[in-house]
Amino acid sequence: MVRHSLTAQAAVTLAPAFKALGDPVRLQLLSMIASAPEGEICVCDLTPAFEVSAPTISYHLRTLREAGLVDADRRGTWVYYRIRPGVMRQLATLLAVETPA
């Protein structure tokens, strides 16, 4: 069973996604979005769960968006976030492959 290592280019592509997960607030945000019953959740339900200000939450959500981990759309007054599974699956697979049995 061959385990070949990442190319430099693959590392450059994947690292920003891990980086986006590398902040406690973002990790918890992602987790809340992922476990939302309807598959999506309103920012108004996310913000009060944290000690930080609303602009800060907005900044973290944008970071997750730009990393390709979540997607958002506005419906009327509220903005809803949902998981975008593609990149997250890549990360999970990579970690599983790199981890020795």
Added chain:
Amino acid sequence: MVRHSLTAQAAVTLAPAFKALGDPVRLQLLSMIASAPEGEICVCDLTPAFEVSAPTISYHLRTLREAGLVDADRRGTWVYYRIRPGVMRQLATLLAVETPA
């Protein structure tokens, strides 16, 4: 099937490990260590694979060490690094759980 979200404390604990993976050089270092044929690899084999200086590689290796992702020991002149599977498995599992089917 219940998917409950991370506690703040779990997020604080896990985020640093993701953060450590959030740099292209570190990600590739980890990958090279993980795919080393003998399960471990000498720093002298890692350093020449990158464009950055040896101190920079040393700094990144320490970061991976402090994140609990790798372990090192010196044998004579050379220092060998190997994967420490525990935390990596946690990360992989977390990502798999958070990713919708």
Added chain:
DNA sequence: CGCCTGTCTTGACGTCTGTCGAATCAAACG
């Protein structure tokens, strides 16, 4: 012992990050 080679630490530097308050934009509602 004294030197050489491999690795790590230190000091310094520019840049990026996380945070906030204030200002702005978007949409509903009088």
Added chain:
DNA sequence: CGTTTGATTCGACAGACGTCAAGACAGGCG
């Protein structure tokens, strides 16, 4: 319309990060 409420953007700031050159440390070998 003007106002209110939710969400984002802007401007600013302290702190952390990634990088390197220079120095320190550790082990082998004359």
